[in-house]
């Protein structure tokens with residue numbers, strides 16, 4: 091397409107209001123003030139007891155390349171109406187701040203900062219939308235993938251969703267996120283190439299229809315493919331598909347690896363049990379039964395309860411589109427800003443809903459791990475200069491229902507963030523997706539089962555330190571007093 095402005099940067103992948111705010115900061119001379127922003131979500135998705143973080147690699151790439159291209163600047167000036175002096179400022183802007191983030195595959199929870207940005211105010215503001223865009227989607231899909239994997243256990247799960255994803259970017263990054271969450275393979279070849287995710291796949295009904303009958307289709311496929319999975323539901327699964335697959339597998343013997351069959355319609359529980367009997371009776375006891383068709387963790391759980399004989403699951407639409415909850419709802423909030431005297435000052439956003447009141451100040455998040463059993467007791471948000479790892483006894487209390495509290499002893503307090511960008515330079519090398527997936531599995535092993543069940547899990551504690559809580563209350567009080575003073579004027 092012949093566009094007037096080339097699509098050659100991601101700097102405009104933002105909301106107009108971010109640029110408008112940056113202009114106000116710049117015109118007022120406060121754009122360079124140090125600011126701290128936190129990215130977090132308030133409610134776990136899918137009614138799950140945890141989420142799996144994903145998106146960091148793309149964020150780092152975005153920050154590394156953050157700059158307004160000449161076509162961006164031309165567009166902003168010519169079409170949106172920004173003035174030349176501000177355009178000149180935008181021309182030279184780069185991301186020069188610091189970023190602290192949890193790693194991809196990390197198990198994360200509600201109301202805790204996943205990413206902390208410490209940067210000049212205007213820079214931190216301009217990157218908000220892209221960061222949220224990336225984390226909201228990727229973390230959502232990684233979590234959905236992890237939820238599915240909790241139900242399927244060791245059985246192979248393949249990601250089949252590209253055709254149904256919300257466009258190409260979603261397919262690619264969603265596939266990657268699903269793999270981080272635990273999926274074993276993908277049918278998306280580009281995702282295999284880019285991220286090293288193992289590829290898997292069978293064939294479609296069109297192959298059978300192109301040859302008219304299953305016998306010829308399976309033979310044609312087997313001529314060029316050693317590993318064969320035959321799709322058996324084009325005409326009649328039990329009368330035609332399965333018997334033909336068995337016949338072709340017998341005829342071809344050792345010349346192929348008859349991996350098994352795929353079922354893609356009908357009553358999966360019934361058909362899989364019948365197919366299993368037929369395969370076993372024919373001597374193909376090792377042949378696998380692969381199923382697909384609008385599956386998600388709920389159908390899979392139900393199918394397993396019905397005794398479905400399934401070795402491998404192919405999951406598309408409901409995973410890649412996060413069908414039952416299309417948005418994570420992560421937000422990006424300022425918690426501290428440099429004042430006129432060059433000191434950092436906490437800032438708070440008040441809301442009638444206590445869960446929406448932000449927690450001010452520069453903070454760190456610790457995972458409190460029981461030294462005896464290695465399990466996570468909860469996450470603990472403390473002011474940056476506290477050192478919970480040096481305490482013997484830690485009081486943990488619910489940030490809203492403060493009477494819910496407990497003391498922990500004999501624990502390890504692990505800072506869950508890594509310093510990933512320093513003075514604008516990326517200092518963290520993302521591991522490959524398979525490592526992230528393994529890391530996520532390990533992180534989940536440290537969670538009690540009560541937090542991992544797919545239905546009505548227990549709420550994992552994400553608590554504030556006493557100082558953090560006191561600081562929050564003080565900030566609320568100060569805002570109230572300021573409002574009263576204003577009202578008296």
Ligand SMILES: Nc1ncnc2c1ncn2[C@@H]1O[C@H](COP(=O)(O)OP(=O)(O)OP(=O)(O)O)[C@@H](O)[C@H]1O
Nearest residue numbers: 354355356357358359360383384385389392393396
């Ligand atoms: N035994 C079962 N118990 C519960 N759900 C099942 C069972 N078997 C299949 N399903 C699910 O029921 C839904 C059936 O959908 P639908 O009626 O559209 O499929 P179909 O008519 O069999 O096949 P298609 O329309 O794709 O050719 C799918 O989500 C499938 O995963």
Ligand SMILES: O=P(O)(O)OC[C@H]1O[C@H](OP(=O)(O)OP(=O)(O)O)[C@H](O)[C@@H]1O
Nearest residue numbers: 250354382383384385404405406407408
């Ligand atoms: O069902 P999903 O979880 O989205 O998995 C991907 C689906 O894609 C293919 O279907 P196809 O595009 O041929 O459509 P159909 O099977 O629904 O007719 C495949 O046969 C799966 O059914």
Ligand SMILES: O=C(O)c1cccnc1
Nearest residue numbers: 250277290291292293404
């Ligand atoms: O390989 C498969 O079987 C496949 C791939 C994409 C979508 N549905 C099925």
